[in-house]
Amino acid sequence: MALPPVEQIKAQIEAGVPGASVTVILNGSPSAQHSLLLDPAHARAVAELLRDHSEWRLDYCTLVTGVDWPDTETSEKVKVRKFVKAADGTESEQEVDEVRKTKVPGYLEAVYHLFSMEKKHGQVVLRLRTGNRTDDTHVPSLTPVWRGAEFQEREAFDLYGIVFDGHPDLRRILMWDGFKDYPMRKDYVPPADEIPVIEVHS
Amino acid sequence: MRDALLDRPVYEPEEGEIMEVSMGPHHPSTHGVFRMDVKLEGERVMKLKPVFGYLHRNHEKIAEHGAYLAAIPYTDRLDYLCSMTNNWGYVLAVEKLAGLQVPERAEYLRVIVAELTRFQNHAGLIGFLLQDMGASGTPLMYAFREREKILDLFESLSGARMMCNYMRFGGLRVDATKEWLDEVRALIALLPGFVDEFEALLRANEILMARTQGTGVLPRELAINASVTGPMLRASGVNYDIRKVDHYGVYDRFSFKVPLGEHGDVYDRYMMRLLEMRETVKILEQALKDIPEGPVMDPKVRLRGLRPKAGEAYGRIESPKGELGFFLISDGTGNPYRYRVRPPCMINLTILEDMCLGHNIADVVIILGSVDIVLGEVDR
Known part of the structure; x- marks a missing residue:
């Protein structure tokens, strides 16, 4: 039995977990593997619903990965009226082009791919997003729901700096x-060649 | 019941002192540069933490910096015993991402080289088990004798014995000649006899049975919850083989069985490999009988300038170690925006501690051996 389309899964999640908001993110590639963006506050409850749902039984979390989406800048040309000084010293009001830049803040994303070993179907893709890339990098850990996420969440923490709240051993x-740094981020600059000083740990 | 699985088991010592041992990274039984921080009470394991990353070279970052084609030789170096299946996992993900078709002959040749890879991986693993248990040398040389023959075939096909770099999205790099296929036919006629030889070693050896039966038991529910895949999962009695579930390639055309274990102990895990070798020979016989003539590469595929539409795809195959998956995000440019490997070896290590607690330190060696790790893939 195949899984229902993502829109139906979204509707059932929102009916099953009060207060949860789920956004469908469409995938434009021929693979057509669409995903569901969860809100962090209800992510754990949604994950438990998916795992224990009698028809879906998504008991197998195969892949956990981090993705970095850096801050982007969009620029647009606008016409503004300005006083412009001419060569002879006189000022006059003219219409000139100006480039206006808007900054779109980036975020880090944790992506979970779920399958069902019992029902032999899949896949459902879940996404969790952090607030930004600097000080609000927390998402809830789903390791208490699927223990298979343990090492991969540690890896996303190690290489991307996503902090998984509730992880048993982060x-x-x-x-x-x-x-100190997070090497898989897009703006990571590798240090110059030098012998690293490795602190001895237990 | 399920929540009880998430609490880590704690082994309570009766009395005596606790000793910390750092096994590895240069321990001969760790199959590479792998370390285990073990806390012992006498000979009993009370706590075990796997430590790895010694071979980390940020494979994913390297692949994100290059074109889609440039990542294929790097995938050879993930699990360096099984370069053919690594290639396949990656090209399958790219084919899903870009919507590419593969000619039929190429699909058959992919099955043939992947199953030969599975055979030599499992043969080597059983050789290593006996080596780990003290049967120094001879069984391992038996395993490597067959492995050599398969690697020779890979060399005459692709030019390299281990780093084959053979598959391309949309097909294969070179076609196999008729003579090569005849050589494979001649080889697989010998393989069942070789499996019998090993089966006699495993089934009739009293020392081996005493040490492996009941050792390192992995319960079924925990195996599923901890995303364990491959022969390890099936030894715990879960019928999940991606060749049967996804039918990727042309696997739906072959009849073969998925062996399942009952106890989930070390003995079952090794018997799984042995039984899978027999099934592999069956698949090879069918594939060699049915292989059609034709091209092995879709001429419309642009290998060098591939620019898939923005989007993402996850492709997965049943590698000899477990589920090998590749997750790709394209932003419409010539190199992947995100390239992620799902490493079966690393994820199978999640439950290493649970399997080892309460056992003797000598058993840790064979339990780790039964997980079948290759550090090139664990560390990436």
Whole structure:
């Protein structure tokens, strides 16, 4: 039995978890693997619903990954009236072109791919987004729902800096403990070649 | 019941002192640069934390900096024993992302090389088990004798023994000759006899049974919840093989069985590999019988200048270690915006501690061996 389309899954989640808001994110590639954006406050409850739903039984969380979406700048040309000084010193009001820039704040994203081992169907893609890339990088951990997410959430924390609230053991996993930066971010600059000083840890 | 699984088991010592041992990263039984921080009470394991990352080179970042084509040789180096299946996982994800078609002959050749890879991986693993248990040398050389023959075939097909770099999205790099296919036919006629040889070692060896039966039991519910895949999952009795579930490639045309275990212990996990080797021979026989003539590469596919439409795709295959998946996000340019590997070896290590608690330190070695890790893939 195949899963219902994402819109139906969204409707059933919103009916099953009071207060949850789910947004469908369409995927433009031929794969057509659409995803569901969850709000962080209800993410744990939604995950438990998906896992325990009698028809879906999404008991298998295969892939957890971080994605970095940096701040973007959009610029548009607008016409404004301005006083312009001519070469002979006289000022006159003229219409000139000006480029106006707006900054769109970026965010980090945790993506979860779910399948069902019992019903042998899939996939459902969940997304969680942080507030920004600097000080509000928290999302709820789904490791208490699927233990298979444990190492992969640690990896997203290690390489992207996403902090998973409620993770039982959130430490760096591939980089060493004293490492400071997040290497998979798009604006990461690798340090100049030097021998790293590795702190001895237990 | 399910929530009880999430609480980590705690082994309470009766009395005595606790000793910390750092096994690895240069321990000969860790199959690479892998470390386990073990807390022992006498010989009993009370706590075990896997530590890895010694081979980390940020494979994903390297692939995000290059074109789609440029990532294929890097995937060879993930699980360096199974480069053919790594290629397949990646090209499958790109084909899903860009909506590419693969010629039929290429699909058959992919099955043939992937199943040969599975055979040599499992043969090597059983050799390593016996090595880990103290049967020094001879069984491992038996395993490597067959592995050599398969690697020779890979060399004459692709030019390289281990880093094959053979598959392309939309097909394969080179076609196989008729002589090559005849050589494969001649080889697989010998393989069942070789499996019998190993089965006699596993089934009739009293020492091996005493050490592996009942050791490192992985319960079914925990295996599912912890995303364990591959022969490890099936040894715990879960019928989940992506070749049967997704029918990727042309796997729906072959008849083969999915072996399942009953106890989920180390013995079952090794028997799974042995039984899978027999099924692999069956698939190979059918694929070699049915392989059609024709091209192996879709001429319309632009290998160098591939620019998929913005979007994302997740493609997965059943690699010898478990579910190998690739997750790609395209932003419409010539290189992937996000490239992510789902490493089966790393995720199968999640439950290493649960399997080892309460066992002797010597058993940790064979339990780790039964997980079948390759550090090139764990660390990436």
